Amino acid sequence: MKQAGCPLCESPGGDLVFQGAAFRVIRTDEGGFPAFYRVVWNEHVPELSDLAPADRALCLDAVVAVEQSLRAHLHPAKVNLATLGNMVPHLHWHVIARFEWDSHFPAPVWAAARREAPPAQLARVAALRPLLAADMVRQLSTLAPANPRR
Amino acid sequence: MKQAGCPLCESPGGDLVFQGAAFRVIRTDEGGFPAFYRVVWNEHVPELSDLAPADRALCLDAVVAVEQSLRAHLHPAKVNLATLGNMVPHLHWHVIARFEWDSHFPAPVWAAARREAPPAQLARVAALRPLLAADMVRQLSTLAPANPRR
Numbered sequence: 424m425k426q427a428g429c430p431l432c433e434s435p436g437g438d439l440v441f442q443g444a445a446f447r448v449i450r451t452d453e454g455g456f457p458a459f460y461r462v463v464w465n466e467h468v469p470e471l472s473d474l475a476p477a478d479r480a481l482c483l484d485a486v487v488a489v490e491q492s493l494r495a496h497l498h499p500a501k502v503n504l505a506t507l508g509n510m511v512p513h514l515h516w517h518v519i520a521r522f523e524w525d526s527h528f529p530a531p532v533w534a535a536a537r538r539e540a541p542p543a544q545l546a547r548v549a550a551l552r553p554l555l556a557a558d559m560v561r562q563l564s565t566l567a568p569a570n571p572r573r
Numbered sequence: 574m575k576q577a578g579c580p581l582c583e584s585p586g587g588d589l590v591f592q593g594a595a596f597r598v599i600r601t602d603e604g605g606f607p608a609f610y611r612v613v614w615n616e617h618v619p620e621l622s623d624l625a626p627a628d629r630a631l632c633l634d635a636v637v638a639v640e641q642s643l644r645a646h647l648h649p650a651k652v653n654l655a656t657l658g659n660m661v662p663h664l665h666w667h668v669i670a671r672f673e674w675d676s677h678f679p680a681p682v683w684a685a686a687r688r689e690a691p692p693a694q695l696a697r698v699a700a701l702r703p704l705l706a707a708d709m710v711r712q713l714s715t716l717a718p719a720n721p722r723r
Contacts, residue, residue, distance in 0.1 A: 470640065470644065470651075471637060471652075471654060472637050472640045472652075479637065480630065483629070483630075483633050486621075487622050490621060494620065501620075501657070501658055501659050501662060502621075502622075503655070503656070503658075503659070504621060504656045505654065505655035505657070505681075506653070506654045506655075507651070507653045507655070507681055508651055509650070509651050509653070509671055509680070509681070529659035529660050530683070531659070531683035533681035534684065
């Protein structure tokens with residue numbers, strides 16, 4: 424069910440990395456964070472607990488798959504996971520690789536910036552993104568049914 | 574396994590609401606947020622994907638149980654879930670009831686404050702916390718084994 428006026432009902436919400444029947448994964452360009460992904464549940468539901476247990480498990484498996492790809496390919500200092508949705512109450516998970524050199528570390532990405540991220544580091548991560556995306560697709564394809572479920 | 578110097582290995586980390594064999598739930602006092610809880614995995618692991626699938630599922634079931642209690646008792650505008658751990662890389666989930674009148678809404682709790690939360694609203698939520706805690710304990714007890722697993 425689509426919600427009129429909801430940006431995540433009306434558009435992918437970023438560069439589409441993987442489109443599944445129940446969820447999609449997008450990459451978003453957020454300044455000093457070169458590996459900022461989102462797992463977006465396709466259906467418009469506000470809260471994680473609105474999902475039935477099997478869907479919740481699938482959604483979290485997708486989040487974990489993205490996290491595992493980030494860890495395997497980028498070796499970040501930390502992975503940050505969050506679903507807030509105060510502005511856009513359509514279930515989406517931020518899955519963010521964090522680096523000591525990023526614009527905010529160790530502060531949350533929503534706090535004030537502490538520095539400019541070094542362009543060479545940003546470029547190094549950007550160069551790894553195609554391989555990273557291929558790995559995400561490979562992992563997510565094993566989770567998500569090829570045929571629409573709904 | 575405890576990590577020397579880790580605050581979540583060395584202390585509960587807040588007011589203990591529920592102590593299970595694998596995880597605990599604490600409440601923390603964070604200014605303008607009257608219902609800010611954390612699900613802390615007892616063992617020192619940095620990332621969600623460090624947990625075996627069954628433990629991951631248990632951890633997320635605990636997060637969802639806390640979310641469901643918040644929704645049932647407080648009817649928040651939104652629930653925010655996050656595991657960051659940039660400062661304290663010991664797996665813990667923030668589970669936060671958000672209200673239109675809280676100090677930061679609709680911004681994340683880590684962004685700049687937008688207002689002072691009204692004392693009457695804070696007091697109204699505070700008065701509901703004993704009932705809320707009892708409900709969390711009831712729900713979490715069905716998830717968590719009474720006897721230590723490790």
